[in-house]
Amino acid sequence: MSRLEARDGERIDRSQPVSFTFQGAAVEAFEGDTIGSALYAAGRRTFSRSFKYHRPRGLQCCIGHCANCQMNVNGTPNVRVCATPVSSGDIVKGQNFVGSLDFDLMQATDKFAGPFTPPGFYYKTFIRPRKLWPLYEKFLRNAAGLGVLDRKGKREARVDVENRHVEVLVIGGGRSGLEAAITHAAEGRQVTVVDEGPEAGGALLSDPAGKGVAADLRARAQAAGVEVIAPAIAIGIFEYGFVPVAVGNLLLKFRAERIVVAAGVIEQPLVFPGNDLIGVMLPEAAKRLVEWWSIKPGERAVVITADDRGLEAAASLRTAGVLVALVIDLRVEQPPNIEARGRRGRLHAVSVNGETVKADLLVMSGSPQPNAKLLAQAGARVVYDASRGIFVPESLPENVEVVGSAAGDVGAPAVPAAVLGHQGDKCFVCFCEDQTPKDLAYAIAEGFDSIELSKRYTTVTMGPCQGRLCSTNAIRSYAKTKGVDENTIGTTTARPPYTPVPMGLVAGYPQEPARRTSLHHRHRDLGARIMWTGAWRRPHSYGADAGVEAQNVHEKVGLIDVSTLGKILVTGPDAGAFLDRVYPNRFSDLKVGRVRYGVITGDAGRIIDDGTVGRLDDETFYVTTSSTGADGIYQWFGWWNAVWFMDVQFANLTGALAAINVAGPASRELMTRLSDDDFSNEAIAYLDARAVTVAGVPALALRIGFVGELGYELHLASPQAVHVWDALLKHGADLGVAPFGLEPQRILRLEKGHVIIGQDTDSESNLHEAAMPWLVKNDKEFEWVGKWATQQVADRGLRNMLVGFESPSGAMPVEGGQVVVAGRSAGRITSVRHSRELDKVIGLAVVPVALAVDGGRFDVQVDGRAVGMIVRLGHFYDPEGARLRS
């Protein structure tokens, strides 16, 4: 155990023991420990294995910035245990090893593979034979990597997303962040501070003299009305002051009028041989181990520092009884040769210019970098200050300010050499990706001579630290190798997230904005199989055989919920004239109480939707659209009237109204049982629209026949739909009434050769080649939308045609299957079904216009062989429409 006697200001509560398991063995901890501190206190020094060479790695930063302490916690890989509070019962495991964390067989790659694994080796070494690549890939992925996701794992933790609006958001709750917050609050602004530490205070919290200062600042902030949230990680800064902040399983989406970045500094490693050995750490790590968790980090320490941080760490270590054997202040001297030596991956000595000092702890501090990552993401420029070896943010975006050390207020640190030692073990620029100065020089020699290219080729700065600990050293290394300055090399693009966060948090809570009709639960009660159609949930069918449901419509009476149809009211003195302009055919001459079919084309003459138009009175038309077309057509009408300024109003009534199609030979009888209105052929003829009352509910009855039988499409207020549906089923029971779903409807409409827009047409379809030239009325007073383009099609001559076909052999082609003529692809099948009524396989297909004659022949590939189909023009079922008009 390395735990010290109780110390003033420690963060652990020794009266609250907590226990968890690591690799199956119990570990005792205290409330206030992190998993990392508890493991360290229990004697664990190897926390992870490196990405490529499987070198053992230990705690390096203790602040959640590096990749060294990533473990699997309760099934979640890549958890930084140094910053994860311990919870009773946690199950913690190491990751990325073969054997054990302490004896990883894959470490052989460090001993033997080094010369064979330069950057990009897998592009060069594993390319032959080509077909073995999947095997190589599997091997490489297993050998490298960052933990393993449980493929069968389910999302267990709940995540929430919450929107917040503030006047000032301060990112970073250290001294300067809290002071800025207090100032803004004193000026009357609403202020929130987010800090990634366990509480606000930043670097003050690991400074014995600073803890009181931090407490005082927090108290002043609270008194000023500042909201402080910690731990809370700002993931990025986006346009318009949008800052997502991760607070455990809650994602706060801040929209701030002003953003103050007070993110402090990122401590930097130095580059020398053995700089990744266990026991080599950054100053804050050493300080936190002592000051937060009362742990003695080692017995003998060496400190090499470019600023006061190392000296402060040395002071802390001394109070913990650590012998500080050597302190090298790089501001005073820069030894040309530093080397850390290890045994089994653990530091045991430090050699400075050939003089060896025994040590199990080495605190290294390069020039502390202002934490400007978020600012760079937001668009600030980051400029190198050669005198201090730091990158400083400049040219901040509007409404963003930076304060404290993040602004470059870090004193005058020494500028360390790019590499401080040249003999001994490997020295690392990028710990996450195991990249050395040699690797970077190799990449430059291969032509990857910009830092952005190097990032992609060597993956330097692309690991879990997100460039925090390697960006400056990589740039320095590049500058030295190329003989230019750091500003010439430049920085890599900063991208969110600033700190890795679980994808589940960014994705938010799973939600599917399904639309359901007012009859949805009646369909479920009736055993319907529900399917998606666009955003809607609709019944596919109610039984195992859709053909039976279709037959019931032919023989008795069926009900289908067509509430999803778009329903638009078009009203006003110019309503008829308006419709004449948006439809190819004419509506101004439609008689009150009549219905007409219409297709809408875009400017380019392509078909975009279809439906019916009924005239309710002189100035009022009731337009239906396809189920997916409602919103688009409503907007389409509005856009065009913004051009024409006609005296007409539109209202989208899609949700307000339910629609039930009652179809089949017994439908008239059923209607008369529910209504006192006259449903005779004389009173409501085919293509009539009538106001009726059904089961006490006012409805608009449209006598139309998409499914090819006598039928009434009832449009009524949605809240009354269940009542009417139930009444229809109850009072039609002896007539054989039964609901039918979309699948039987598709069979029925195909028997009539009725087109479904989007299924039988595509984005190129026009009225002529979709076999609807009868809709084109070029004698209208005004240009209708798409007229010119439609005329172009007629003028250039038709190439394809939508036709009906039947399959004489009974073979069923697939929808989308290729039409083959003389061995060449010449069209496609758009719809196909088996009709029980006709006992045939029938369908619609786009074929070359030469074949668009009754009896025309073409082949379709079915199960790999060409099968002949025969073109049939006209309706397959009831070609004269006698049943519709009956």
Added chain:
Amino acid sequence: MSALAFLSPGAAHDAKGFHPVARSPLDRRLRDAGASFEERDGWLVPVSVPGEAAHLATVGVTDLSHLSVFEVRPAEPTLELDGVITHRLSARRALVFCPPARAAAVREALGDRFVLDLSGAFAIIAFAGPEAETVLRRITHLHHLPASGEIAHINGHVLAPGGTTWVVCPQESGHYLWEVILDRASALGGGPVGVDALARGGSA
């Protein structure tokens, strides 16, 4: 009968032995929650739900979809009538909400402007309680109320009458939004309540 009578749920009447009763799009959700219903002004209304007192201690959610809603064009002049809430969408359009019992009087008061009875068009989900604001923040960025815009990926309106929050969305999205709101509310200890409990719980 007007050409648009089929649009009004309130135009239904007893006929040929039928007794039409209007149902909210959320009827099934409240039923699943064990709600007791009463017929009020032609609607089945969820008046109480088991556990509603406990839910209201954090956030209680109910269904006010039975309210009458008119779309009126132009928006001005605004009706200043007790119990009538006007949500102005633009200079040209407003939504007017009122209890169904007052629908005829309100319609009359709207005069000869272009008025559509959209009482069947919306789901109105209302919630109140100490965590109501948290629920709202977890479904939408809208915060200066009343407002219209995106709510949990669909378009809708948020109103704040008398200490309650109303989320108004197309009725066909009602189930979805009810699921979302209930999910957020239950994570905070809340849940469904009847309309009477909400009326007592909110200051309305």
